[in-house]
Amino acid sequence: MPGKWDWLKDELRASGMASAAPLVLRFIGGRLRGPDNLVKCALCPNMCRHACPVGIVDGRETTSPAGKARVALFLRQGRLQATRENASPLYACLSCDACSVWCPFGFSVADLLRPVKEKTAGGVGFKEFREVFENLEKHGYVYGEPKPSDSGSRTGDLLYLRGCTLREKHPDMSGKAERVFQHLGYRSFTIDETCCGMPAYNLGNTSLFRKLARKQAEKIGSSGARTIVASCPSCVYAYRVLYPKYGVEVKPEVYHVAEFLEDRLKGLKGEGSVVVHNPCKLAVGLGKPQVIWKILSSVEGLTVKEPRRSGRETFCCGHGGSAVPRLNPELARRIAMERGVELTEEAEIIVTACPTCKQAFQSNGFKALDVVELVHILLGGEQCSR
């Protein structure tokens, strides 16, 4: 079979231009990597714009996916001064990686921007982020000092990593998860966990991320757990995808709670309709776009709906990536509303599998349940409330 670039080699030969295009020949011969990825993204017409919640809802070229790459390029080139105003677009990113699903090169814009955030823009310069970094440094907890009531069973055979948002915003979910695990024959326990580091990573403070990753990995390791389940897909993404890139190992593998429940739940019965919201880090980051749907579809009597944008083509709740809700809460709210309205066209109750998504929808007046909560209800627990 002819090769991908044979046509061009033929054309160069026919035109007698082969010697005039040495870079092209080296590139198509695989001997030249070509431009760096940020440049490629900056020269793209925004072929992922339609998938980017910020791109769609904010509607600005400056905060569109390729637009952010251009701003990063101009900052890197020194063509733009690294002022707060000029650097802010780099933080108008939910780190949902929806762009990567559509990118002809498979790029994540968040990944392309990160080095510029670190070196040029300096995420630590934003006062809105300073408190986050201080909290993480001092308490290993994104919200400050953990509440004294923050405790659970300390012994068992399944380590349940709750994550900062569940601990702070939905502490009752810990007990519900414990009862669901119990139903499946596991005795779950918790530890005095440290933040996985994702907020620092998202905000461009990778040195702090590394520090937190090492600390958390050590705590997980010393727990002796043989089964580890986490509530938050972003945390799982950190443990499974990011930690290894930074030389940090977490063993055994951490499962997201939806992955853990997927093949274990049997014989559940329910009624009514629910609509699935796939968290971006579960659907795109961990490549598990069908897991919530599969769990819910196994429940006899429950009608499960999917929104227009579903599967890997999900649409972030607006509160991912740590930066947008802090720098531009109004944009985060508008994205949550956009998604919430789309979801509730299908059913009143949104079922997701991420404490942050649940929080985003609930705080904007939608009824949202984590899949664990729904299972807890189906097992005889209390009903859903806003």
Add this chain to the structure above:
Amino acid sequence: MTSRGADVKPGCAIPPAALERLKGLLGERFSTVDADLLSYSHDYWPISLRWVLKGSFPWLPSAVAWPENSFEVQEIVKIAYGNNVPVYAFGGGSGVLGGAVPEKGGIVVDLKRMRSIRLNEEDMVAEAEAGVNGYYLEKYLNSKGYTLGHIPQSLYVSTVGGWVATKATGQFSTKYGGIEDMVLGLEAVLPWGSNVIMKPHPRTSTGPDLRSLFIGSEGVFGIVTRAWLKTCLLPEERILLSYVSETFQDALESVRRVLRRGARPAVVRVYDETETKRHFYMFEEAYGRVVTVIIVEGDSKIAGAERRIVEEEFRGRMLGEEPVKHWLETRFMVKEASEFTPLGVVFDTIEVSVSWSRATSLYRRLVEAVRTVKGTLFVSAHASHFYPQGVCFYFTFAGVPKGDPEKYYNEVWSVAMKTTVENGGSISHHHGVGRQRRSWLKEELEAGFELLKKVKTAVDDKGLMNPGNMGL
């Protein structure tokens, strides 16, 4: 160094009182921040991509506005009109001819915050604000059982307003038509700030069609803020067909025969030998020959009849569904500019239309003409849109000039436009005119260009709407 970069010139100054009024009107949705100004100093015109690469821009807007409704657009335009400030409408920025570049400074009005959609299923009409994203609209319609049938390669990027303003067309146009066939009604803001609504009727006979003033106007007569668009039922059946022919002419002739019998496949694309090698290299039996991909779709009975016509008329070897599936999978893979521009390659596409009687000679002569330009690496084409009367050729060229890349680029364009006019073609099929083609519009329109200039002066008496675009 200024914060904008050393090479950046400031745009036209907006008087302080006008700036205050605009800030008062729009708040955070009005900006003079450098990052925003740079972001709106280019579109997808290859020349402007070189500006992005260098971080150096000859033209900057003075401000950017993001209105959320037609009233706000009217207010912005009124303020601009009262203060002699140029105004540029901006959609997805995917235009490839510099039509959205703020050449004279002034206010860029980005319409992407205007994105409401309403579907009237009984009338089969979608009402969409100008900033609605193309894919978003199509996805919405699909979820209700409808399609617009307008699927340009820029679908993911472009907006309804941009489609209307550039008189766009899509990959499925042979069945569904161009945007001009879909627009039933329009709302636009005029250069002095009033708005006008051309109501959506199935058909009217009420004097000259005022919609035509805005379809393809590229922002020079006002700002399109809303469109009422015809919709179709989602196709019940989609049939994928492909052929390999020995020559480009054989394949074109086959398509002509299909269309004259009244069949309307949604997609027909005929690739010349070079482009067949480029896009279908994995189909060995087609390498160096001519591949045609065809999609017939719609009601299954109608589609079945159209399929039979295609099969009766097409003279070539059937290749099956795989080449069409390959095309469907790769049709939005826009990578070339990103990969090759930084390597010093000048790369672009030129689309022209021509009647059947002159099609083959125009194709051959244009390819020959571009090859004569020193530095050209290759030139190739596919026929991308078809009509019973003729065809659109979509040429691709690349070169590595020794001297100024822009000079080479303009030279290729110049020979291509000259050859098109001399061979009875139209200089643009669907990309529009913008700033790259403006010097050739007079050649194309002849006396009509003077008429167009008079219309421009009458409608935009101060010459503030996208000044310089289309040579107006």
